[in-house]
Amino acid sequence: MQSEHDIVVTVRTEYLEEQSTPEDDRYVFAYHITITNCGTESAKLLSRHWIITNGNEKVQEVKGAGVIGEYPYLAPGDSYDYSSGTVLETVVGVMHGSYRFLSDDGTEFDAPIAPFTLAVPNQVH
Numbered sequence: 001m002q003s004e005h006d007i008v009v010t011v012r013t014e015y016l017e018e019q020s021t022p023e024d025d026r027y028v029f030a031y032h033i034t035i036t037n038c039g040t041e042s043a044k045l046l047s048r049h050w051i052i053t054n055g056n057e058k059v060q061e062v063k064g065a066g067v068i069g070e071y072p073y074l075a076p077g078d079s080y081d082y083s084s085g086t087v088l089e090t091v092v093g094v095m096h097g098s099y100r101f102l103s104d105d106g107t108e109f110d111a112p113i114a115p116f117t118l119a120v121p122n123q124v125h
Contacts, residue, residue, distance in 0.1 A: 005103060006039035007074075007111030015120050016085070022120075025089045029118040032083045033067075035099065035111070037074035043101040044073045045080075046108070050097040055090030067099075091120040 012032040019028040037043060050062040065071075072080040086095070096115040102108050 004041040008036045030085045036079040041103045042075045043103040047100040054093040093118045
């Protein structure tokens with residue numbers, strides 16, 4: 001059965017070698033997000049909440065309005081794509097979080113973002 005609030009988030013990551021300086025423990029990653037409304041109710045993205053953990057278990061929490069300055073409105077079946085980035089002090093890390101939405105029926109709900117890995121290629125020993 002299809003839910004009225006069913007937001008699916010997919011993520012693709014990439015290591016940005018040209019922006020990174022490993023000698024300074026600075027590893028830059030991009031993440032490319034697709035948010036798809038698989039539900040039956042239209043909804044507007046209000047805010048984001050990220051938890052970023054680096055390879056040393058250092059946790060950074062990021063909360064903010066919208067995504068990249070936008071507040072996408074998704075009708076059923078619509079998708080929204082954007083790219084952003086983060087900087088880690090280690091060659092590997094993990095991100096997860098949620099997006100807060102407001103549906104047309106006035107309900108606020110969270111769409112989870114499953115954990116995904118940020119990793120410099122070819123670093124596994």
